[in-house]
Amino acid sequence: MERNTLSCFISDHEGFHGTIKNSPQDFVVIEIDINGQLVNSPNVQEGHTKRPSQPSQAIKRDDKLKQSKPDDTEVLNQDCFDLNVILGPVVNKELEHFTNKVRVRAGEQEKVELSLGTYPDKHQRAVVHRAVRYNFPFLQTVTNQSEIRVREDPDFKELASLASEGEAEEFFRFIDAKVPGSAFTFLPDDSKEHRTSVHHFVSRRFGKLVETKSFTDQQKTFITVRLRERNKQPKKRTIAECQEEVTLYTTFTLRKENLETLEAISYMAAVLGVLPSDFTYAGIKDKRAITYQAMVVKKISPERLLDKVSEFERKGMQISHVRPVSEPLKLGRLQGNHFDLVIRDLKPHGKTQLAELQHLVKEAVENVKNRGFVNYYGPQRFGSGSCVQADQEASVKLFFTPEDGNDLQNKAKRHFLLTGNAKESLALMPAYKARERLMLRALHRYGSGQEGCIRGWLSLPHSMRVFYLHSYCSRVWNEAAKYRLQTLGFKPVQGDLVWAGSEKGLKDTTEELNTPQVHVVTSVQEKDDVFSLDQIILPMPGNSVKYPENLLGQWYQDRLAQDGLGSSRFRVTSLKLNVPGCYRPLLAKPQNITYSLQTSEKPQGQSDQTCVPSLSVTFDLDASCYATVCLGEIMKSNLS
Structure with a gap:
């Protein structure tokens, strides 16, 4: 975030200097469920199975619109299929060589195939099938006993000849996802004969699953494809099947430290052999922190989840409060978050004496408690360079604008901006950076011109x-x-x-x-x-x-x-x-705020000042409010 963005405060106290997030232990975030309980509390209930009445700082104009459009935080939970994690680096590299071979041999009659290995577990096979098809929609995956093989999909080839490769990829992802109530719309088509060919192809190949219809809007004609509704009555189930359905969803509290939500989910999905989209949660949590949040995983029993505890712990994750539930956890199903924070190296602004620090802290906290703070979005809401551009090439460059730091993801971004080499940048990009990797794969496949950049954006899920x-x-x-x-x-x-x-x-x-x-x-x-x-x-x-x-x-x-x-x-x-x-x-207020000023001795030789003040502060915030913004008002500083 630009440093001057948060320069407007609503209280007139002096504030003070200090540092936050010196370590993850200094920034602890605990989700508050819809019943008002901390998710790491021993008494936490199965609250997400009830109708919520949670607070929110974003008010939707139309509930129907809200239901049809995924929340922006859903982006980290939908279709993040990283083949490097799922297949392993060696097999993934073989697959990328194979896809290049398929492209080169386009139009040849001879079929070429590649074995991805054997997968005895059916859940793991399902993950491999869907992840491969998502990343490479022009491939067909088949199972022979436990072995999975891939080859070029002739149906994709036919549709790509009627529409475009980009549209064909989006369409096949739509078909594969099978999201109830969803629809896919082709780009406008003024040729009735051509539209008829598209109708015939979709009906012949997917007629049992979808239905097609042409419609006109603003003198342009489109074809829309909708999933058919299931009208059949469900068959009678045995008692055993009903009991199994009860354990179809398992909820748990995830404690993670210095981990992005996507990275944690990708790792757990790979360990359990499920899709990242099988995990649901109420909200995204900070990386540079210790965070506790409720999650639900589909198709995994409590027993199976508990079997993997030791593998999760190796990645810095702990799980607790494991139990079966009847449905996934929906985004926004929380009252807010509780924060336990430590601000270190306190010192007054300007020439105010250190002895007056106690008064400065009290005045600042009481002001914010009573008056609140400007309800700015925090820096984790958007990375550097976020913008809207009609020029897709410029927007891709903004997408890969690096932030401060020399970690792998920023090295990969800098390499792409300097060289334009998507393949080399993809090799540098960490496995958990699903969005960046999807974009780089598309740019490697289609080039980095205007059309290639559009296809790069379209390679990402809608959300x-x-x-x-x-x-x-x-x-x-x-x-x-x-x-x-x-x-x-x-x-x-x-x-x-x-x-x-x-x-x-x-x-x-x-x-x-x-x-x-x-x-x-x-x-x-x-x-x-x-x-x-x-x-x-x-x-x-x-x-x-x-x-x-x-x-x-x-x-x-x-x-x-x-x-x-x-x-x-x-x-x-x-x-x-x-x-x-x-x-x-415009404004937000912290609730249940408490604080205490403490001092500790500095190690010898660092400074003449022997006492180092620090401030411990706790408070609750409504969902979508940011603790760093609240602290910025208290301290009169721009924090990131």
Whole structure:
């Protein structure tokens, strides 16, 4: 995040200097479930099987839209099939050589095959089949006893001749995923004869699974493909089958240290022989921290999960509270997070004496406790260089813009920007960086020109592509919040948007946000102080949101125009993206905040100062609020 983004505070205390995240032990995050219990508590209940009433800082405009569009955090839980982890580096390299051979021999009649080895466990076979087809949709996987072999898929070849390779890849991934209620739409096609050929192909090859239909929108004709609904009554099941279904899902609390969520899930999936998408969770947690969160894994019994405890521990993960449940855990099904933090090396700003530190800390904590803080998105919401670009080549360069540091992922990004060599960069990129690896594979396959970059973006699952657009919207929201406070002050003014419904409705995403509940402040209401600052909401840019009717509304138009989004229509047709938008409260407040100031001696020889103050602070935040932002308000510092 840019250093000046979080320069607007709402309290006037002095604050103090300090460092956070000196070690993972200094930043402990514990998820709070929908029943208000810490997920590592001995009394934690099976709360996610009930209807939630959790708080949320992002208010969706339309529940139906929300249900049809995956949450941006879902990007780390969907279709992250890293063949380097699943097959192993040696077999994966053989497979990549084989795919190159298939490309070179395109059009030849002779069939070539490759054996990926034997997989006695059926769950592991399922993972290999789907991961290979996801990464290489033009391949067909077959099982002979326990051996899995791959060869070119003639059906893919036929569809690619009717549409394009990029569309064929997306279509075959859609077919393979079999997500209930999902649909796939081909690019517009003005030729009726050609559309008929596509209809015939899909019906002949996948007619039992899907149905096709042509429709016209804005004088363009499209073909949409939908999964058929299952109308058959389920067959009667035995008692044993019913008992087995009870253990189909297993919930557990995951403790991880200095690990990304995706890395943890990828490792657990490989160990258990399931897909990364078989894991569900309520929210993403920091890497540079010790975090506790609830997870649910599909197709794994509690006994089988417990058998793998020692392998998980080798990777810095611990599991507890293991038990069977009846359904997966949905994103957003949490009340918030509890934080146990230590801020080290405290010292006053400016010339204030160290002896006054106790007073500075008390004043700062009490101010934030009572007044809250500006509800900025934290830096983990978006990486450096996040932006929206019509030029796909420029957007790919932004995607691979490295951050500070010399770890493998940043080395791989720098190598790609310097050389443009996707294959060499792929070899450097860590296995758990699924998004980057998918993009690099596509760029290696199709080249790094404009068309290749479009196919690179389309190689990512839809929810991953949406993530980057959401990241951009989050950055715009942060800038809008700063502009709103600096330009219009610290009380609601004419044209502001406020939440006029109940406080419960503000925090409950299950309550639909109707237009009358998003109210525009009038001049009379401004004069009479009808609303307070904590009722102001700012829109996350999108197609369906209302914008403020004052200087801030004009700011939104000008800011979006800078990136070619003057119409404020968040549709990127080439990447099949559409974002309706939502609303986010301007302010947030920590709950249950406590603190204690401590001193310890520095090792000899480091400094004349023998006592090093540190601050231990604990508090709870609603879901989607950021502890680093709260600490920034307390300390009057920009933290990352």
